[in-house]
Each structure stands twice: as structure tokens, then as C-alpha cells.
Amino acid sequence: MLPSLLPVRSLLTAIFMLMAGGGVLSTLTSVRLEESGAGTLQIGLVATAYFAGLTVGSLHVHRIIAGVGHIRAFTAFVSLFSASTLAYALHLDPLMWSALRFIDGLCIAGVFICLESWLNERAAPETRGLVLAGYMIALYSGQAAGQFLLGIGMAGSGFPFIVASILISLSAIPVALTRITAPVVGVEQPLALRRLYDISPLGIVGTTVTGIMMGAFYGLGAIYARRLGMDLAATATFMSAVILGGVALQWPLGKLSDRFDRRIVIVFTFGAAALTSMLLAFLAVPDAKLLAAGALFGGLVFALYPLCVAHTNDHLRPDERVAASGGLVLFYSAGAAAGPIVGGGAMTFANNGLFLLLATCATGVLAFGIWRLRTSPPVPDADQQAYQTLPRTTPMAATLDPRGSEQ
Known part of the structure; x- marks a missing residue:
């Protein structure tokens, strides 16, 4: 399996680091809102904003990628995601956090489309299954590891958001320095x-x-x-x-x-x-x-x-x-x-x-x-x-x- 993953190791490293930083945000925002006295319905609405952003992004961000290229688009999505993560520490407000979660969803959609189209470009037909398995392992293990940012720092501090933002920012480095040729983003008309x-x-x-x-x-x-x-x-x-x-x-x-x-x-x-x-x-x-x-x-x-x-x-x-x-x-x-x-x-x-x-x-x-x-x-x-x-x-x-x- 390892030889099949070596050509895409920079992309797998990027998704692991990104999910280690960004994967905790759904948990962290829910916990902080609950600690502030928000009700579960209000917390649910903030969480819904993320999935709404992910849906809209999945449908539309390919135009940005096609216009500026994979590396520039990926860097832009990661930079915006990192900035929105820091913004949570500025002020706790459900309406503001809903907007930030929507932005997070848009950015994650752009990142996924960049990385998945890149992986598709690099995966030979006989290694697609192994590359997909490696991608899922990197994604879910990063998300699982990121949960432990929840308890770092003092209660109520912005420290977890800061560390998450650092990890998200660092995820851009493997992609920015990659020598992998960027693919053309095709748009399939859905059934x-x-x-x-x-x-x-x-x-x-x-x-x-x-x-x-x-x-x-x-x-x-x-x-x-x-x-x-x-x-x-x-x-x-x-x-x-x-x-x-x-x-x-x-x-x-x-x-x-x-x-x-x-x-x-x-x-x-x-x-x-x-x-x-x-x-x-x-x-x-x-x-x-x-x-x-x-x-x-x-x-x-x-x-x-x-x-x-x-x-x-x-x-x-x-x-x-x-x-x-x-x-x-x-x-x-x-x-x-x-x-x-x-x-x-x-x-x-x-x-x-x-x-x-x-x-x-x-x-x-x-x-x-x-x-x-x-x-x-x-x-x-x-x-x-x-x-x-x-x-x-x-x-x-x-x-x-x-x-x-x-x-």
C-alpha cells in the first residue's frame, strides 16, 4: 500500500493537518455555545450553517478553481478557513458564528474538490482503491485526533481556536510546495x-x-x-x-x-x-x-x-x-x-x-x-x-x- 501512496503523500499530509485543525470546530463551537447558555435548537441552527456552506460550495467553488488554478485556490480556501477559525475567539455570538460556520463549509468544499481532483489525477486505475483508502484514513484519523484540541488551554479561552488555526494554516505548505501537476476540473451534470x-x-x-x-x-x-x-x-x-x-x-x-x-x-x-x-x-x-x-x-x-x-x-x-x-x-x-x-x-x-x-x-x-x-x-x-x-x-x-x- 505504501508505494501507491508515496506519490500523493503531500496531499494526504495536507488533509490530515487540515482535519486535525478544522475537524474539532463542530464539537468546539457546540460546546462553547452550550456553555454560554444557548439552547440546543440554537446550537443546531449554527451547525446547520456549516452543512449549508458545504452544499453551496460543492456546487459552485469549482468555478474559482478553474479560474485561478488548484494551488492558488487551495491556498485561498485554507487562508480564509484559518482566518474564520481565529474569528471565533473574537466574540461569541450565535448569529456571527452561523456566518463563520457557513464560510467554513464553503472553504472545506473547495479544499475537498482541490485535493480529490488532484488525487484522481495521480491515481493509476490499479491503485485507485488504495489511494481512496489512504485518503479516508488521513481524513478520519485527522478528524479524530483533532477532537483532543477541545480541552487544551483555560476554560473559555481562545487557545483551542488559535491552535486549530495554526494547524489549518500549516496544511497549505505541503500543497504549495508540491510538484504534482494540477488537473483540469471537469463539471459533471448531475442526474x-x-x-x-x-x-x-x-x-x-x-x-x-x-x-x-x-x-x-x-x-x-x-x-x-x-x-x-x-x-x-x-x-x-x-x-x-x-x-x-x-x-x-x-x-x-x-x-x-x-x-x-x-x-x-x-x-x-x-x-x-x-x-x-x-x-x-x-x-x-x-x-x-x-x-x-x-x-x-x-x-x-x-x-x-x-x-x-x-x-x-x-x-x-x-x-x-x-x-x-x-x-x-x-x-x-x-x-x-x-x-x-x-x-x-x-x-x-x-x-x-x-x-x-x-x-x-x-x-x-x-x-x-x-x-x-x-x-x-x-x-x-x-x-x-x-x-x-x-x-x-x-x-x-x-x-x-x-x-x-x-x-
Whole structure:
């Protein structure tokens, strides 16, 4: 694996450092807002602004990249992201922080598109899977490591924002000095959303609900942990356990879905996610059992997006898959933007309302999936594509999928 990653090591280093600095912001902003007396619905609205920025950026920042080139665009996005991170330390105001989170989402979308198109340019067809795996490891391990910035410095100080900004700024260095030739950014016209649903109802419903679940968790998971009595270090450990758990089950569940009707694996995973969410809703003591349940929850829910994408791809021609990824990301992003709001509303009634909501969401898709199993035939074995783990970033990530390059 290592020889395949050496040509793109500067890009992987950049994404690790960027996520180590920027990955904690959703947790940090939620905790600081809660400490200031903001309600969960208000915290959810601030979290929603990030996903709204990510969605808008995924649709439009390619024009900036095409106009000025990858290195200049990447440097600009990182510089703005670093500046917005410092701006949090100036004044705590939910409206101001919503604007900053929207800017963060725009910048992250630009960074992802730059890096993913670069990785696609450098990855040979036979190494795409390894490059994608390396990219996901760098992304999620950076995000997990960054959670531990949560407790550094004095309570209420701007020190975590300063350190996060430093890491974000440093992430520009490997890219600014890279000798990798910048690719041309192509813009795929996404498939019509209605057609995507008609092609794969379970894939689209599953993708959207997964977005709701992940958006709600990222926006409010730290508040759930804090209200259980966890200190900042324990909250960081809990969030990190969920993220790292999210990496652990993607491969085995994916391989299982290659051997059986993929819909059965999706239904099973949603069912297991519902049970795990119920367990988290009633585990009121912050101990090792809570961390284990959190890691299992992450392992199940993080696997749902690539499973639903794989199921949708089973119904598409190879030349449609990259275009379809744009619609899938939009469905996911719409769900992720709604997740913190509905999660915040659920938590106004009780702290465990967050995971009761997630259990309800998963149960809904479980029921829908069972109905689809009873009313529609499975994809023939010959047409079922090999599973590939995918990050929930931008449509550009689909170009790293070996199946998406079979044109």
C-alpha cells in the first residue's frame, strides 16, 4: 500500500493537518455555545450553517478553481478557513458564528474538490482503491485526533481556536510546495434527482436519512456527552471513538454486501444502528460501555452512506456513476443540514432525545427497506458492483472510485 501512496503523500499530509485543525470546530463551537447558555435548537441552527456552506460550495467553488488554478485556490480556501477559525475567539455570538460556520463549509468544499481532483489525477486505475483508502484514513484519523484540541488551554479561552488555526494554516505548505501537476476540473451534470429516486428508492432514502443522522450527531453529539457529566477530555474521547469506530466496520459490511443482496445488508445495518442508538439513549453513565456503544454506532452509521451509494450504483451504467454522485451528495447534504435542527428540537425535551431521534430515523428506513425487499426484485449477481468505501465529501470523490472510471 505504501508505494501507491508515496506519490500523493503531500496531499494526504495536507488533509490530515487540515482535519486535525478544522475537524474539532463542530464539537468546539457546540460546546462553547452550550456553555454560554444557548439552547440546543440554537446550537443546531449554527451547525446547520456549516452543512449549508458545504452544499453551496460543492456546487459552485469549482468555478474559482478553474479560474485561478488548484494551488492558488487551495491556498485561498485554507487562508480564509484559518482566518474564520481565529474569528471565533473574537466574540461569541450565535448569529456571527452561523456566518463563520457557513464560510467554513464553503472553504472545506473547495479544499475537498482541490485535493480529490488532484488525487484522481495521480491515481493509476490499479491503485485507485488504495489511494481512496489512504485518503479516508488521513481524513478520519485527522478528524479524530483533532477532537483532543477541545480541552487544551483555560476554560473559555481562545487557545483551542488559535491552535486549530495554526494547524489549518500549516496544511497549505505541503500543497504549495508540491510538484504534482494540477488537473483540469471537469463539471459533471448531475442526474435528475427524480430519476435517481426512481432508479433506487432505498439508496436515495437511505442516503438522505444517513445525512440527517450524521448531521445531528456532529452538531449535537458533544452536547449529549457534556450533559451526561463528561468533562472536555472525556467528551473528546467519546467523539473520537465514534469517528474511529466509523472506519472499522465499513470494509467488513461492504464485503458482506458484495456476497448477498445489498438491500439486506442495508436493512440490517439500519436495524443495528436503531438498536445501538436506543442503547446510547439509555446509557446514562459515562463509562467504557458508553464509549464502546459510541464506537459501534459510528461503525454502523458511517458505513451507511457508501452502502447506499453502492446500491444506487448497482442500478446505473458505469458512465452515469460520477454524475449520479452529485445527486447523492445533494441528498446527503440536505439531510445533514436538517439533522442539527431536528436533533436540537428533540434535545429540548430530554438529553437522550438526540439518540431517540436517531433510532426513529433508522427504524423508518428499516421499515422502508423491508417494504422494498417485499415489492421489488434484487439486483442480479452479475450486475451487482464491487463495494468501495467513500467519504461523504463532494461529488469529486466519486472519481477515485474504480467503478466510476470504467467508461
